[in-house]
Amino acid sequence: MTASILTAPDRADHVLTRAVLVDDHQLLAQSLALALGFEGIECTVADLSDRAALVREVVDGPPAVVLLDLDLGDPVGDGGELVAPFVTAGCRVLVVSGSTDVEQVCRALEAGAVGVIGKDSPFDRLLEAALAVARGEQVLTGDERQALLDQARRLRSAREQALAPFExxxxxxxxxxxxxxxxxxxxxxxxxxxxxxxxxxxxxxxxxxxxxxxxxxxxxxxxxxxxxxxxxx
Missing domain, CATH: 1.10.10.10 (Winged helix-like DNA-binding domain superfamily/Winged helix DNA-binding domain)
Incomplete structure (x- = not known):
């Protein structure tokens, strides 16, 4: 994953002051939480030991910026599956992931994630992205976002064709x-x-x-x- 940020074209109309970091890379999560705290955003690093409790932690509080990894391991699994319930609760989800699976990333975007940034990006870029999402700012053009979605659809179509004989x-x-x-x-x-x-x-x-x-x-x-x-x- 490159350092590019991908977001939906809509701009939110208010700033979020709560953030939840859902990442199994504890050092990165805690560092981001500390930095966001200095910016006036109340942060927690989610407990990944219980998937249902994790979802409740995010959705039961005020709408939050959720910094979400996609590869969370057991028992949480694919972080992309958490995007929809988070978005439904009014959260803005920024995927912070090392995943190189374009389809996985785009499934998260299609589910309502406002953006994705590579986990290997410089720390100040990660922080900037999180703050931009908190402010509801658009950090990628609609055309750039659409290009990635189109690429995912092409990959999905090719995979479906390759799997057809197995059906x-x-x-x-x-x-x-x-x-x-x-x-x-x-x-x-x-x-x-x-x-x-x-x-x-x-x-x-x-x-x-x-x-x-x-x-x-x-x-x-x-x-x-x-x-x-x-x-x-």
Whole structure:
């Protein structure tokens, strides 16, 4: 992620004086909280040990600037999924993330985040961005924001096309492919499924045909390359 800031085109009509930092990088979060405090913004660093409690902490108070990381780990998970409830509560969400996943970033923007800035940006730039969001300022043109959203849509379309062959797999063929990707042999899959090896080999042939590949190795490589294993969970 570059140091660019991306925001929605609308300008808010009042300054927010409360901020919540939702980030598993505690040093960065605490440093930003301290700096924002000096600017007259009441700050808290959210506890990430309980997702539901985290949401309540943000939405039950006055509207806040939420500085939100996208990759928060367990039990919170994808920070982007928190954008909608925060925005609904009247908060302005600035994504402060190291994510290079354009689609993930744009999902946050589409959910209502007012901007995103790279976590690797200089500290004074991070602080400037947070203060700008608190003031409701626009820091990126609508055209620049739209360009990023368009890029995400192109990536999404390409990924959907790449995943289309996997949609033709039956439920059982999907299970077999996941087992192969997990390092299981045809014999092991047959034994644990209580079917013959011939049956499993027939299912493997169907997988190869539907994916347009010639070997189990190619099928597994395609599943990893197109992130089918993650999307099919």
């Amino acid at each position: 033709r797999l039956s439920a059982r063929e999907g299970e077999v492919l996941r087992a192969l990707a997990g390092g299981k042999s045809v014999g092991h899959i047959a034994m644990t499924s209580f079917v013959s090896e011939a049956t499993v080999r027939s299912q493997v042939r169907a997988i190869l045909t539907k994916l347009g590949v010639s070997s189990q190795l190619e099928a597994v490589a395609a599943a990893h390359r197109h992130q089918w294993l993650r999307s099919s969970r």
